[in-house]
Amino acid sequence: MSRLWSLLFYCVPVLATVTFLMAINGVWPFAACQMPPSLSTAGETIDGLFNGIHVLAVMILLGTGGTIGYVLWRFDHRRNPEGKAKYFSHNSALEFVWTLIPAIILVFLAFYQMNAWSENKMVRPTTMVSGIETQTPPMVLVKAKQFGWEFHYAGADGVVETADDLYVEGLLVVPRGQDVVLQLESRDVIHSFFVPELRLKQDVVPGMRQFVWFNANETAEVDILCTELCGWGHYKMKARLRIVEPAEFETYMEGLEATYEPPLASATKQPTSMSVADAGVTRD
Amino acid sequence: MTEISTDDASSVAGRSPNRLRRFLTSYVFSTDHKVIGIQFLFSSLIWLGIGGLLALAVRWQLAWPWSNMPLFGNALFADNGGQISPEFYNTLFTMHATIMIFFVVIPILSGAFGNYLIPLMIGAEDMAFPTLNMVSYWFMWPAFVCVIAMLMVPGYGASSGWTSYPPLSVLEGATSTETAQTLWVMALLFVGISSMMGAINYLTTIIQMRAPGMTMFRMPMTVWAMFVTALMQAFALPVLTSALLMQLSDQIFQTGFFLPENASANNMASASGGGQVLLWQHLFWFYSHPAVYIMILPAMGMVSDMLACFSRKPLFGYKPMVFSILSIASLGFIVWGHHMFISGMSRMLAVSFMVSTMLIALPSGIKVFNWIGTMWGGRLHLTTPMLFSVGFVSMFIIGGLSGIVMAAPPVDIVIHDTYYIVAHLHYVLFGSSILGVFGAIYFWFPKMFGRMMSDGLGKIHFFLTFIFLNGTFFPMHFLGRMPRRLADPYVYDSLKDLMPLNQFMTICAFCMGATQLIFVGNFFFSMFFGKRAEENPWRSNTLEWTATSPPPHGNFLTQPVVSRGPYEYSHPDRESDFWPQTDRV
Ligand code: HEM
Ligand SMILES: [Cu+2]
Ligand SMILES: [Cu+2]
Numbered sequence: 001m002s003r004l005w006s007l008l009f010y011c012v013p014v015l016a017t018v019t020f021l022m023a024i025n026g027v028w029p030f031a032a033c034q035m036p037p038s039l040s041t042a043g044e045t046i047d048g049l050f051n052g053i054h055v056l057a058v059m060i061l062l063g064t065g066g067t068i069g070y071v072l073w074r075f076d077h078r079r080n081p082e083g084k085a086k087y088f089s090h091n092s093a094l095e096f097v098w099t100l101i102p103a104i105i106l107v108f109l110a111f112y113q114m115n116a117w118s119e120n121k122m123v124r125p126t127t128m129v130s131g132i133e134t135q136t137p138p139m140v141l142v143k144a145k146q147f148g149w150e151f152h153y154a155g156a157d158g159v160v161e162t163a164d165d166l167y168v169e170g171l172l173v174v175p176r177g178q179d180v181v182l183q184l185e186s187r188d189v190i191h192s193f194f195v196p197e198l199r200l201k202q203d204v205v206p207g208m209r210q211f212v213w214f215n216a217n218e219t220a221e222v223d224i225l226c227t228e229l230c231g232w233g234h235y236k237m238k239a240r241l242r243i244v245e246p247a248e249f250e251t252y253m254e255g256l257e258a259t260y261e262p263p264l265a266s267a268t269k270q271p272t273s274m275s276v277a278d279a280g281v282t283r284d
Numbered sequence: 285m286t287e288i289s290t291d292d293a294s295s296v297a298g299r300s301p302n303r304l305r306r307f308l309t310s311y312v313f314s315t316d317h318k319v320i321g322i323q324f325l326f327s328s329l330i331w332l333g334i335g336g337l338l339a340l341a342v343r344w345q346l347a348w349p350w351s352n353m354p355l356f357g358n359a360l361f362a363d364n365g366g367q368i369s370p371e372f373y374n375t376l377f378t379m380h381a382t383i384m385i386f387f388v389v390i391p392i393l394s395g396a397f398g399n400y401l402i403p404l405m406i407g408a409e410d411m412a413f414p415t416l417n418m419v420s421y422w423f424m425w426p427a428f429v430c431v432i433a434m435l436m437v438p439g440y441g442a443s444s445g446w447t448s449y450p451p452l453s454v455l456e457g458a459t460s461t462e463t464a465q466t467l468w469v470m471a472l473l474f475v476g477i478s479s480m481m482g483a484i485n486y487l488t489t490i491i492q493m494r495a496p497g498m499t500m501f502r503m504p505m506t507v508w509a510m511f512v513t514a515l516m517q518a519f520a521l522p523v524l525t526s527a528l529l530m531q532l533s534d535q536i537f538q539t540g541f542f543l544p545e546n547a548s549a550n551n552m553a554s555a556s557g558g559g560q561v562l563l564w565q566h567l568f569w570f571y572s573h574p575a576v577y578i579m580i581l582p583a584m585g586m587v588s589d590m591l592a593c594f595s596r597k598p599l600f601g602y603k604p605m606v607f608s609i610l611s612i613a614s615l616g617f618i619v620w621g622h623h624m625f626i627s628g629m630s631r632m633l634a635v636s637f638m639v640s641t642m643l644i645a646l647p648s649g650i651k652v653f654n655w656i657g658t659m660w661g662g663r664l665h666l667t668t669p670m671l672f673s674v675g676f677v678s679m680f681i682i683g684g685l686s687g688i689v690m691a692a693p694p695v696d697i698v699i700h701d702t703y704y705i706v707a708h709l710h711y712v713l714f715g716s717s718i719l720g721v722f723g724a725i726y727f728w729f730p731k732m733f734g735r736m737m738s739d740g741l742g743k744i745h746f747f748l749t750f751i752f753l754n755g756t757f758f759p760m761h762f763l764g765r766m767p768r769r770l771a772d773p774y775v776y777d778s779l780k781d782l783m784p785l786n787q788f789m790t791i792c793a794f795c796m797g798a799t800q801l802i803f804v805g806n807f808f809f810s811m812f813f814g815k816r817a818e819e820n821p822w823r824s825n826t827l828e829w830t831a832t833s834p835p836p837h838g839n840f841l842t843q844p845v846v847s848r849g850p851y852e853y854s855h856p857d858r859e860s861d862f863w864p865q866t867d868r869v
Contacts, residue, residue: 005666005674008750012678016758023762029785035698035765036778046694053692057685064681067656068674075595077663084861085854086661089598098653099646106642109692114635116694121631146458146550188549189452190561192626192701196765196778201697205561205628206451207544223778227701227767229445231452231459231549232371235771 006073013065017058024051036197039216039243043199045116053109120199125179125213138183138211140172141165144191144204147233149224153253166256172224173242174216175249181213192228195241203228216243313422315414316837320421321400322732325725327424328392331383333800338380340797343756345373347783347790349772371460373771374443381446382468383431385579386475389717391424393582394482394517397724398510400732401586402486404828404835405507407495407844407866412488420481423474430471434464442468445769447572450542450564454534457550462535469532476525483517486510495827497846501606502865504826504850505599508606509585512613516574516581519617524571527564534559565627569620577616580680580712581609583720584651587673589850590727591655593824594670595662596861598851601654608647615644625693626700634693641691648684652677663854663861667822668742672723675750679715683708686761703763710757719749722803729810730817734833737810741802748799755792759785823862826850830866 023030038044075085125136141160143150151172155164160183174180184193186206194201198214226237244252311319344353345368352367368376399417403410411417434441439461444453452458453465490511494503503511530541540547540556542564547554592599599605621629621637655677664670686708690696699705722745729737766773766782773779773786820829827846831839844866852863 005671008747009674009678012682012754015754016682019758019762030762034762046698049692050689050695050698053689053695057689061681061685064652064656065678068659068678071656071659071662072664072666072674075659075662075664077596077665080663083663084856085595085597085663087598087854087856088600088661089851090601090604091657094657095601095604095650095653099650102649103646106645106688109688110639110642113692113694114638117631117635117638120694120697121634188547189455189458190449194701194767196698199698201626201700203627205544206547207561208628210628223776225767225776229374229449229452229769232369232374232443232771234374234769235370235773236775238776 003073006069006076009072010066010069013058013062013069016061016065020054020058024054035199036222038199039197039218039220039222040199040214041217042116042120042214043197045119046199049113049116056105056109121212124181124211125215127179136179136181136213138181139174140180141183141185142172142193142204143185143187144193144226144230144237145187146189146231147226147237149193149237149239151239153256156257166253166260167262168256170239171242172239173244173249173252175246176216176219176243178246179213179215181211184210184212189230190228191226191230191237194225194227195222196225197222198241201227219243219245313418315410315418317399317403317411317414317417318732318835318837318839320417321396321398323421324391324395324399324424325397325732327428328388328396331387332392335380335383335388336797336800338376338383340793341368342373342376342380343790343793344368345376345771346773347787349774368771370771371439371443374445374459374769375439375441375461375464377769378443378445378468379431379434379441382442382471384713385446385575386472387424387427387431389579389713389721390475390479390575392721393579393717394479394486394510394513395421395424397506397582397586397721397728398482398486398513400728401506401828402489402510403493404731404831404839405504405826406490406493406498407827407840407846408489408493409838409840411485412493413485416481417485420478420485423478423481427471427474427478430467430474434467437461437463437467439464447565447568448531450531450534450561451544451547451549454531454542455547455549455552455554457548457552466532466535469528469535473525473528473532476521476528479517480521480525483514483521486514487518490514495844495846498827498865501603502846502849504585505588505602505605506582506585509581509583509588509609512609513578513581516578516613516616520571520574520578523567527567527571530567531564562624562627562629565624566620566629569623570617573620573623574613574616576709576712577612580717580720581612583676583717583724584609586724586727587676587720588655588658589824589826590669590673590723591658591677592851592853593822594665594667594673595659596665596853597658597662598853599654600657600660601650602849602851604650605654608650611647612644615640615647619644622691622696625696638691638693642688645684645688645691648680648687652681652684667726668737668739668746669723669727669822671743671746672719672726675746676716676720676723679711679719679753682758683711683716686711699764701768703760703766703768706768707757707760707763710760715753715757719753722746722749725807727822728828729807730821731828731831731833731835733811733814734817735810735812735814736817736821737814738806741806745799745802745806748802749796752792752796752799756789756796759789820864823860825852825862825864827865830864 023034038047126133127136138160141152151168153166154160155166184204186204191204193204200214202212221242224239224241350367442464443459443461533539534541538556540559543557543559545557547557619641622641625634726737726742766779817833827844846865850865854861855863
């Protein structure tokens with residue numbers, strides 16, 4: 001019997017490792033389960049972290065889980081019918097080692113991934129405006145609402161929230177190879193803007209104005225998903241993101257401008273004021 | 285015995301009210317901590333069944349969306365053609381989580397085992413405040429009533445998640461379950477009051493009522509864990525309570541603590557505003573992160589005791605274990621922001637929460653190493669409680685490791701609010717806490733009911749639960765691109781290919797549900813027909829095993845005097861492989 005239990009507990013780390021390796025190498029049936037390939041270099045950094053931390057985790061799991069399997073077989077009382085258990089209650093050297101090594105690993109992890117965070121969330125891309133380096137202005141104002149996404153392009157003046165904004169529902173078209181900054185706002189409750197292929201996610205909070213950015217290096221058409229529960233229709237709150245060549249983007253914008261009919265005033269009405277929470281991102 | 289015969293002799297008229305009164309005071313409104321503990325145990329187990337059925341309904345929808353649910357579909361959703369509606373799907377997972385967290389895991393650990401074990405393990409005759417203890421249990425009932433009352437209001441339950449984020453949970457028009465939302469807040473308020481009374485009682489009892497010789501560092505890990513849990517509750521609950529009152533006031537009195545300027549939903553503008561949406565999240569997680577440890581520390585304590593007992597070996601690193609739960613408890617108050625990396629909170633602040641979260645993984649890791657160290661070199665008896673305890677450790681490793689993955693904010697960008705998080709929380713809450721609870725039930729059942737549970741059935745129960753639990757929850761680690769809380773993930777083309785995997789998980793979940801019938805059968809059969817238990821069937825050291833099984837009101841016939849720590853197993857100077865804490869020599 002102890003064999004059976006030991007085997008059962010051995011299975012945990014072994015099966016976990018096998019399925020993990022199958023998933024990152026795209027082997028059936030776990031091929032479908034991995035993240036879709038990243039469309040941006042920032043996303044590849046995140047993938048590197050994701051896989052790296054998982055490799056570490058799997059190694060720890062193999063070590064500890066494997067020891068559990070071994071212990072159950074080796075120290076079963078039937079293998080030691082006459083004797084007694086060893087009597088010891090600590091081992092200072094060992095405890096020192098197994099505190100210090102994980103501590104070093106954790107502190108290393110903590111510092112190692114700070115760059116990726118600031119690249120993705122804290123240091124907004126910049127552009128040169130008449131010789132001065134300024135934060136890239138948002139190309140599109142994204143408005144989340146129950147249950148859909150509005151995209152307000154900056155229009156001719158290059159500034160969002162002005163009269164010449166161009167408004168499209170459910171489809172976001174952006175150029176490849178350029179820094180794209182989005183301004184996120186909500187019309188009602190909290191939503192979350194998630195594009196798995198760009199490794200991009202940000203909650204969209206009513207009363208706050210937030211910025212996200214990315215630089216896609218391939219053309220593609222992918223899903224935009226809502227990842228914050230926002231009501232009964234949360235599951236179908238989707239939109240599409242189309243990444244196109246810069247030239248095609250120009251044509252698309254020209255076409256949009258040419259045929260554009262401003263929707264009803266109510267649909268584009270801007271909130272009259274933003275609360276203090278505006279600072280949400282700028283104060284970073 | 286004599287009492288009963290005098291009773292019998294008394295007049296027929298006087299007889300039944302007397303019996304009724306005795307029944308009421310000894311089984312219903314009892315102040316005996318053991319009866320209260322068992323009351324908590326029973327109500328939590330009933331809610332565990334209900335919460336489990338809700339989970340199966342959620343799983344059904346994820347595997348075969350919009351199809352008629354077997355057995356229940358037509359009866360429950362007749363107006364929908366037997367389908368689960370999207371709004372009701374939200375209600376299902378909201379109530380599943382609410383019930384599991386607030387009616388099952390917290391009350392079964394602190395309420396049931398805390399109550400039952402603390403006085404017995406420290407050699408006290410009862411809690412410091414027996415009446416307060418009774419009241420603490422009965423404050424769960426208004427909460428139960430609130431949840432049952434939800435069935436009579438539109439939507440049949442709250443539907444904005446167990447986290448109840450405003451504005452969704454507050455704004456008129458955002459959901460159609462506003463009344464249920466208010467009942468939800470009230471239910472949590474009552475649970476909070478109940479936990480607070482329990483916590484104060486446990487703290488006082490442990491500080492004041494220990495038997496002679498029972499120093500703090502001779503207390504079993506279970507008692508230490510209950511002590512630290514009570515401390516955390518005492519510090520964290522006031523914050524939850526005030527946050528709940530603020531949400532209640534936003535809902536009823538149209539204040540706007542959690543509503544932005546010009547809040548509106550579904551074309552209904554709200555009169556109130558000017559508050560902070562994120563404030564609720566900060567307050568909620570300030571309670572709820574400590575709460576996740578409230579939901580596991582007691583299980584860790586009980587598992588430590590069971591592992592030492594069935595390894596017949598001293599617990600490895602007793603003091604480091606105590607210090608690690610103390611540091612988990614204190615660090616636990618400064619990591620709440622890891623639930624909010626993506627929430628719109630200051631992105632700079634995320635970095636400091638990341639560092640504290642990385643640090644809290646360290647004491648958790650030390651505990652795992654100590655448990656393995658406890659078994660190493662032992663003489664293991666793989667009884668049912670031991671298997672569940674080893675299962676706890678093995679599953680906690682996975683849950684802790686996925687915790688570290690999510691603690692890295694760049695990685696969390698991708699997996700936040702996806703099934704990866706669902707995998708993590710079920711490994712720690714089901715894989716660990718609930719397995720620990722099962723182990724504890726098998727272990728202390730003989731003390732509670734004076735009879736043994738069947739070990740054979742227990743092992744089958746463990747084996748199947750362990751397999752199906754991994755079958756249900758492990759694949760969720762691979763669903764890092766499938767958002768949680770979607771009534772129908774397959775409306776997204778990119779998620780369509782995940783359906784077969786979801787069906788596999790659902791089948792495992794249903795099998796896991798069915799497996800629990802073995803436990804229910806074993807539990808009730810053993811209660812009436814199980815083998816009679818001796819005082820100390822597991823040859824354990826701690827004090828509760830010196831009382832009779834079950835112990836009488838007042839627990840010990842003579843005052844126990846403690847001579848040593850709880851883990852003197854296999855002492856080289858002794859013939860026998862255990863050494864009860866009360867033995868003089
Ligand atoms: C090694 C220790 C742990 C670490 C580092 C850790 C880390 C985390 C992080 C970073 C999240 C947020 C993920 C996200 O939403 O993006 C999280 C979620 C969660 N954790 Fe842990 N965790 C640990 C242990 C535990 C334990 C012991 C429990 C409970 C017994 C627990 C229960 C939960 C729950 C319930 C959630 C999800 C809450 C929700 O959004 O509904 N965790 N954990
Ligand atoms: Cu949504
Ligand atoms: Cu947490």
